Amino acid sequence: MYSARQKYNLSFFSIFILIITAAAVLSGCGKQTSNAASSGKYETLELRYQGAVNSVTYPELAQDLGYLDPIKLKWIGNTTSGPQDIQSTVTGDVDFGSAFNGAIVKLMAAGAPIKSVIGSYGVDKETWSGFFVLDNSPIKSARDLIGKKVGMNTLGAHHEFMLKEYLRRNGLTEKEINQVTLVAIPPVNTEQSLRQKQIDVAVLGGILRDKALERGGIHALFSDYDLFGKFTAGSYVMTDKFLKENPNTAKKFVEGTAKAIEWARTTPREEVIARYEKIINERGRNEDDSTIKYWKSTGIAGKGGVISNKEFSVWENWLVEDGELKKGQLKANELYTNKFNPFHK
Incomplete structure (x- = not known):
């Protein structure tokens, strides 16, 4: 039996999915097709996203390092939370978003047509x-x-x-x-x-x-x-529709982001912080770069953000135990893909 709160969560996500399914059908089509003719190898040369105040995301770092060229990011505002970011991805307001893997599993269980493509943040002895x-x-x-x-x-x-x-x-x-x-x-x-x-x-x-x-x-x-212990806790997601219609762009996005993650992992901390400060100051969003001095590590467990099965199965099992997911309703290895990641072997 579900508790009152669990019934609320399930009904909320069910209603949400009805809304976002209609929105996803109506949104984005003009943008992707209009760019396709002029983008050459890539289906679209622009990726819309939400940022985070006083911080730098790995796609933003990838763009600054030149790893996404010729694709450019278009900032449409800052996200208020991981669940909000991936919901915006499903509704077509942005082309990718990031959230905790458990929240991604929960949204997928409600029928959201999304897939995780690369790790976005994690936990280690420095970052927790x-x-x-x-x-x-x-x-x-x-x-x-x-x-x-x-x-x-x-x-x-x-x-x-x-x-x-x-x-x-x-x-x-x-x-x-x-x-x-x-x-x-x-x-x-x-x-x-x-x-x-x-x-x-x-x-x-x-x-x-x-x-x-x-x-x-x-x-x-x-x-x-x-x-x-050390684990990748969240991922960047894209919709199934976007991945089907823009495979080359998606691949470039994941490749560039993966390289940026490894750059941050292997570059001296002081140099990473200096780069982050530069990005924040140059983008002109009226932010405070002093918080960046506290950056310590990526926290991401997999090289280049490669996703492992356990990073989703643990939350799938958790939701089953919590009564929010039926056993066998989802399979962990169907919730993500590493096929675009150059560090996946």
Whole structure:
């Protein structure tokens, strides 16, 4: 039986798919066909996408390094979350998007015609998100979270999956897990909410984690790295329609992005940061490049963003256990493709 929240999620995604299917049919056709005649080898020379404030995505890095030439990226705005980004991909507002693999599986289960083509972010010993409590907090274990509030940037994505995995591994029942309240809070406000005791646990990563630790008075109860070690957590997706109609463009996009990932992985950290600062300053979006100094690693496990089966099967199994997916409804190896990635052997 599904819980009330699970029924809501399923009905929401079902309604969403009806909308996006119609939108996908109507959108994008003129753009792709109009460019085809003049693009030569590539079906289209322009890829629309959403960026992220004060940060550089791997496709943006690839373009700056010349790895996407002659294809150019067209920034249409900044995404508010991974689920929103991949939903925009399905509706045809953008040509590719990135999200947590669990969120991608969930959207595919609802019928979204998308496929993951390359890893987009990950977790390692340098790049991770922690579930932080105040040093004087009574919360010492998973069971102590019952009845408590946990603040995170987006519900139904990476951090919710990690929290529930932690609770399940520590023996909490589904009824007990449902007593842990999840609160969506803008990342920049999460630390303050914790210190003001508006929430009991705050999810912090990257610069927000490092600055909060510098200020002291908090510690991590657990992290996503504690749970899974090094792993690729998210992927870039494209629609099945786009991949069918633009195979050469898709291949160039994946090749260029894969090379950019490896450039960032193998280039000295200071040089990567300098390049990111240059990109941010040159694109003129009124951003603060000081946050880039906290960049530490790609976190991506597979060379060049190559995707492994386990990076999807673990979330497929998780959703089956959570009652949001029927056993055998999806097959992990059908959710992604490495055929465009030059680092795949």
